[in-house]
Amino acid sequence: MFSKILIANRGEIAIRIIRACKELGIKTVAVYSEADRNSLHLEFADEAICIGKARSADSYLNISSIISAAEITDSDAIHPGYGFLAENSHFAEVCESCGIKFIGPTPENIRLMGDKIKAKETMRKAGLPLIPGSSGGIKSKEEALNLAKRMGYPLILKAKAGGGGKGMRVCHSDVRLIGALLTAQSEAEANFGDSEIYIEKFIESPRHIEVQIVADGYGNVIYLGERDCSIQRRHQKIIEETPSPAVDGRLRKKLGELCVKGVKAINYSSVGTIEFLLDKNGNFYFMEMNTRIQVEHPITEEVTGIDLLKLQILIAAGEKLKIKQDDICFRGASIECRINAEDPEDGFLPSPGTINFCYLPGGNNVRVDTHIYSGYRVPSYYDSLLAKVITKADTRAEALKKMDRALSEFILEPIKTTASFCREVINDPDFKRGKYHTGFLEKFLSAKEE
Ligand code: MV4
Numbered sequence: 001m002f003s004k005i006l007i008a009n010r011g012e013i014a015i016r017i018i019r020a021c022k023e024l025g026i027k028t029v030a031v032y033s034e035a036d037r038n039s040l041h042l043e044f045a046d047e048a049i050c051i052g053k054a055r056s057a058d059s060y061l062n063i064s065s066i067i068s069a070a071e072i073t074d075s076d077a078i079h080p081g082y083g084f085l086a087e088n089s090h091f092a093e094v095c096e097s098c099g100i101k102f103i104g105p106t107p108e109n110i111r112l113m114g115d116k117i118k119a120k121e122t123m124r125k126a127g128l129p130l131i132p133g134s135s136g137g138i139k140s141k142e143e144a145l146n147l148a149k150r151m152g153y154p155l156i157l158k159a160k161a162g163g164g165g166k167g168m169r170v171c172h173s174d175v176r177l178i179g180a181l182l183t184a185q186s187e188a189e190a191n192f193g194d195s196e197i198y199i200e201k202f203i204e205s206p207r208h209i210e211v212q213i214v215a216d217g218y219g220n221v222i223y224l225g226e227r228d229c230s231i232q233r234r235h236q237k238i239i240e241e242t243p244s245p246a247v248d249g250r251l252r253k254k255l256g257e258l259c260v261k262g263v264k265a266i267n268y269s270s271v272g273t274i275e276f277l278l279d280k281n282g283n284f285y286f287m288e289m290n291t292r293i294q295v296e297h298p299i300t301e302e303v304t305g306i307d308l309l310k311l312q313i314l315i316a317a318g319e320k321l322k323i324k325q326d327d328i329c330f331r332g333a334s335i336e337c338r339i340n341a342e343d344p345e346d347g348f349l350p351s352p353g354t355i356n357f358c359y360l361p362g363g364n365n366v367r368v369d370t371h372i373y374s375g376y377r378v379p380s381y382y383d384s385l386l387a388k389v390i391t392k393a394d395t396r397a398e399a400l401k402k403m404d405r406a407l408s409e410f411i412l413e414p415i416k417t418t419a420s421f422c423r424e425v426i427n428d429p430d431f432k433r434g435k436y437h438t439g440f441l442e443k444f445l446s447a448k449e450e
Pocket of ligand 1: 131156163164165166200201202203204206208232235275277287288438439
């Protein structure tokens with residue numbers, strides 16, 4: 001087992017990782033930027049090291065500073081959290097070559113799933129259904145036009161190195177396709193240093209369903225059900241829930257077993273998430289795989305009773321999975337609302353600043369994962385996630401009621417947050433009935449404007 005883990009992250013996830021380490025009896029090292037001197041993760045860790053200036057590129061993305069911090073403190077592993085270096089195969093490789101365990105899958109697996117074209121091809125071979133589209137990168141506009149003739153519009157262009165909605169373009173005609181291809185290529189080159197684009201049939205109003213998997217290094221793989229992440233704005237998830245109102249026991253088993261096949265095909269080892277689109281007719285398609293622990297992992301923990309962070313660390317340390325698929329039961333329903341420092345009344349404009357006062361909700365089956373406290377200053381350099389409010393109950397309706405109650409107790413002054421906006425969404429009649437898809441928020445917001 002590891003004796004000391006360096007946490008290469010900040011905010012709520014740094015605290016979440018430190019908590020898991022403490023319960024496992026592992027010492028922790030926090031790293032922080034100059035903008036995070038007043039952060040709680042420094043206080044909760046056994047040691048803390050400043051790794052650079054406020055800008056992420058100078059600190060949380062600075063590989064040599066982080067490796068130096070690990071070496072100085074004699075850390076034997078690094079947990080990357082999510083974002084920053086979590087899916088950087090080069091970073092995982094550097095850790096490996098320095099004799100520091102990267103808590104996550106192998107660099108090869110990260111690289112393979114980072115290439116969205118290769119990821120699709122790999123999962124197709126393993127038996128997962130794909131969205132109809134190009135079988136690889138698009139080499140010319142003739143190729144794109146031929147594909148459009150065969151498949152019909154609408155189509156969506158995606159970057160091979162993209163993911164999470166970055167650099168996507170929907171088009172409805174030949175003229176737009178040619179234009180979109182050129183801009184998508186140059187955007188992809190600028191953003192990812194790789195201009196390759198692939199094309200898919202655009203699925204109208206799908207749900208975003210993702211499956212949590214856990215794999216040890218010994219061929220044991222389990223699935224922990226799905227999360228419905230369809231409530232998103234500009235590819236930022238705001239509310240997630242499990243089980244999905246659109247997934248029944250049969251579909252859950254089918255999705256889960258396919259994911260297990262996919263994960264086994266690449267000898268994956270760690271926690272991971274496989275994303276699907278689910279269309280109106282109940283067809284589902286593999287989209288991409290995330291090789292990190294995700295923001296929304298707590299709702300899966302709530303309904304399975306499994307601590308995903310502890311499991312991820314134990315697996316990285318070489319332990320075998322003790323639980324089998326049959327040991328897992330999904331109990332009740334759980335929902336997560338993301339509280340961001342943003343103003344929903346002003347286009348979700350970031351709202352950084354000092355928190356004069358905050359009160360966090362609690363009570364029966366209410367969980368709040370956060371790093372904020374009264375007096376904390378929210379820096380403007382990083383993502384705006386302040387807290388995750390998670391509720392659990394026997395039924396979805398009760399979990400929603402509990403969320404409404406919990407959010408009503410959330411007090412934060414004076415900065416603006418998404419708390420009351422989340423409350424409006426969960427009280428929407430369509431949302432309450434579980435009738436929603438990835439276009440829900442756009443419609444909800446334009447209806448509010450009127
Ligand atoms: C799609 C799609 C429809 N058809 N692909 C968004 C996140 C990234 N992982 C992929 N995403 C999508 N891919 C096909 N073939 C719909 C989405 C999508 C979306 C697209 C446009 C605007 C908002 C969206 C919200 C969620 C998902």
